[in-house]
Amino acid sequence: xxxxxxxxxxxxxxxxxxxxxxxxxxxxxxxxxxxxxxxxxxxxxxxxxxxxxxxxxxxxxxxxxxxxxxxxxxxxxxxxxxxxxxxxxxxxxxxxxxxxxxxxxxxxxxxxxxxxxxxxxxxxxxxxxxxxxxxxxxxxxxxxxxxxxxxxxxxxxxxxxxxxxxxxxxxxxxxxxxxxxxxxxxxxxxxxxxxxxxxxxxxxxxxxxxxxxxxxxxxxxxxxxxxxxxxxxxxxxxxxxxxxxxxxxxxxxxxxxxxxxxxxxxxxxxxxxxxxxxxxxxxxxxxxxxxxxxxxxxxxxxxxxxxxxxxxxxxxxxxxxxxxxxxxxxxxxxxxxxxxxxxxxxxxxxxxxxxxxxxxxxxxxxxxxxxxxxxxxxxxxxxxxxxxxxxxxxxxxx
Amino acid sequence: xxxxxxxxxxxxxxxxxxxxxxxxxxxxxxxxxxxxxxxxxxxxxxxxxxxxxxxxxxxxxxxxxxxxxxxxxxxxxxxxxxxxxxxxxxxxxxxxxxxxxxxxxxxxxxxxxxxxxxxxxxxxxxxxxxxx
Numbered sequence: 001x002x003x004x005x006x007x008x009x010x011x012x013x014x015x016x017x018x019x020x021x022x023x024x025x026x027x028x029x030x031x032x033x034x035x036x037x038x039x040x041x042x043x044x045x046x047x048x049x050x051x052x053x054x055x056x057x058x059x060x061x062x063x064x065x066x067x068x069x070x071x072x073x074x075x076x077x078x079x080x081x082x083x084x085x086x087x088x089x090x091x092x093x094x095x096x097x098x099x100x101x102x103x104x105x106x107x108x109x110x111x112x113x114x115x116x117x118x119x120x121x122x123x124x125x126x127x128x129x130x131x132x133x134x135x136x137x138x139x140x141x142x143x144x145x146x147x148x149x150x151x152x153x154x155x156x157x158x159x160x161x162x163x164x165x166x167x168x169x170x171x172x173x174x175x176x177x178x179x180x181x182x183x184x185x186x187x188x189x190x191x192x193x194x195x196x197x198x199x200x201x202x203x204x205x206x207x208x209x210x211x212x213x214x215x216x217x218x219x220x221x222x223x224x225x226x227x228x229x230x231x232x233x234x235x236x237x238x239x240x241x242x243x244x245x246x247x248x249x250x251x252x253x254x255x256x257x258x259x260x261x262x263x264x265x266x267x268x269x270x271x272x273x274x275x276x277x278x279x280x281x282x283x284x285x286x287x288x289x290x291x292x293x294x295x296x297x298x299x300x301x302x303x304x305x306x307x308x309x310x311x312x313x314x315x316x317x318x319x320x321x322x323x324x325x326x327x328x329x330x331x332x333x334x335x336x337x338x339x340x341x342x343x344x345x346x347x348x349x350x351x352x353x354x355x356x357x358x359x360x361x362x363x364x365x366x367x368x369x370x371x372x373x374x375x376x377x378x379x380x381x382x383x384x385x386x387x388x389x390x391x392x393x394x395x396x397x398x
Numbered sequence: 399x400x401x402x403x404x405x406x407x408x409x410x411x412x413x414x415x416x417x418x419x420x421x422x423x424x425x426x427x428x429x430x431x432x433x434x435x436x437x438x439x440x441x442x443x444x445x446x447x448x449x450x451x452x453x454x455x456x457x458x459x460x461x462x463x464x465x466x467x468x469x470x471x472x473x474x475x476x477x478x479x480x481x482x483x484x485x486x487x488x489x490x491x492x493x494x495x496x497x498x499x500x501x502x503x504x505x506x507x508x509x510x511x512x513x514x515x516x517x518x519x520x521x522x523x524x525x526x527x528x529x530x
Contacts, residue, residue: 022414023414024413024414024415026413026415026444027414027415027444027445027446030445030446031453034446034451034453043451044451045451066448067444067446067448068446068448068451069446069447069448069449069451132412133412133413133414133417134411134412134413135413135414136411136413137411138413138415138442138444139442140410140411141410141411141412141413141416141419141420141442141524142410142416142441142442142443142493142494143442143494144411145407145408145409145410145518145524146407146482146494146495146496147405147407147472147475147480147482147496148482148494149472151470151472151474152470152471152472152482153470153482155470155471155472156468156469156470156482156483156484157468158470159468159469159470159507160467160468160507163468163507204473205473206472206473206474207470207471207472207473207474208470208471208472208473208502209470210470253492254448254449255438255440255441255447255448255449255491256440256441256442256487256490256491256492256493257438257440257449257490257491257492259467259484259486259491259492261467261468261484385494
């Protein structure tokens with residue numbers, strides 16, 4: 001498929017300022033966005049894809065998307081290749097549109113190098129900083145000061161989930177127990193010992209209600225993935241594992257309106273991936289589910305549709321995630337909870353174990369029989385603040 | 399663990415957009431932003447309404463009362479446990495904060511709380527919450 005003729009540039013806007021002592025970088029991004037959308041005759045609510053580069057303050061595209069109140073995003077790309085980024089973004093936007101993934105893509109750039117802010121790679125550096133003010137992520141003055149970490153922001157999710165649905169620490173512990181059952185067979189696993197529910201709930205409290213053993217490991221390491229065209233795939237000697245559905249979505253704070261920390265962006269990314277793949281959660285033989293904490297797994301399983309919302313606790317209990325024992329074998333490498341969480345980003349190991357399973361190359365003790373349909377799902381950022389979610393469904397071609 | 403929690407808070411990053419908030423905080427006044435176009439309040443404050451995208455947003459003084467949406471007491475902290483959480487303000491938006499002057503076992507989802515300004519290290523005071 002070519003992008004030729006599949007996408008149109010219908011809105012542009014060049015911000016009139018050349019010296020902005022009275023505006024933040026976030027504001028310049030938003031004013032530029034508004035100008036381009038006005039030019040096109042569209043609104044922020046029409047935007048389903050957002051592109052920005054290193055000049056955008058905050059975490060990837062999420063801070064700016066949140067600031068601008070982009071509520072309908074299904075695609076985000078923060079490719080950073082300096083000044084060429086925005087032309088690369090144009091190409092990526094055209095590809096996403098040509099693939100039918102999105103309809104309206106917004107690309108923004110803004111910065112204030114004359115006023116001490118917004119220079120890629122040098123936040124707050126250069127120029128003349130006005131009266132001790134900063135120009136970083138727009139939310140910074142209202143969030144980072146409160147000592148949020150992954151532990152306590154996920155703790156807040158678990159606390160609310162327990163409050164609304166009666167989820168228990170014992171149920172969460174079953175997720176760690178299942179991961180440990182798998183990790184015992186992985187010679188590279190950081191933690192190889194099988195643990196019990198009692199050991200998890202009696203481990204040291206880190207951030208209420210998450211115990212030490214509810215948390216993932218901290219490991220050095222890495223991983224890589226090669227994706228090829230069907231033509232190339234057919235010339236190679238490895239089992240053919242094809243991508244049949246993908247979905248992504250950020251979950252933001254939307255001005256603090258209707259804050260709900262009991263669900264994740266998987267509630268959007270999952271259905272998009274399943275729809276494209278033409279399969280349902282019941283068809284999935286193996287699931288790689290991002291497991292920064294036990295609560296991460298539970299919420300994502302619910303949101304992906306493996307059980308009803310609020311019933312994740314029951315679903316994961318009694319070994320239901322253990323390969324050869326339960327209905328949904330998950331993270332058979334031991335996952336982030338026991339095996340590996342390289343550089344505190346588990347997404348790539350989720351793809352890798354899903355491919356091992358689809359190839360039939362997982363450890364024999366955890367290999368799922370006839371494992372022709374697998375899912376890999378990840379979350380980045382914090383479920384307790386704002387995060388990105390991405391889902392991929394893979395199928396072995398026989 | 400029944401000691402009331404306290405927490406040293408670093409200076410907040412103050413921007414051109416949020417300077418009025420922190421200037422008011424220094425006077426003990428709690429401001430939120432409301433949109434004249436759609437009437438909705440939002441948090442954190444910014445020039446553009448994140449609900450309807452109008453730039454007709456104005457500062458409004460708030461009593462700073464609300465209820466605890468959720469919280470977590472962090473025990474892995476060198477200076478003792480502290481509580482992070484979200485308060486759903488009576489005006490609607492939820493905001494991240496710390497709960498202070500309350501013991502870990504004194505916190506409960508749904509509990510009424512009110513704002514209090516806490517000095518920071520070298521910056522303006524910031525809003526924290528205590529039981530109402």
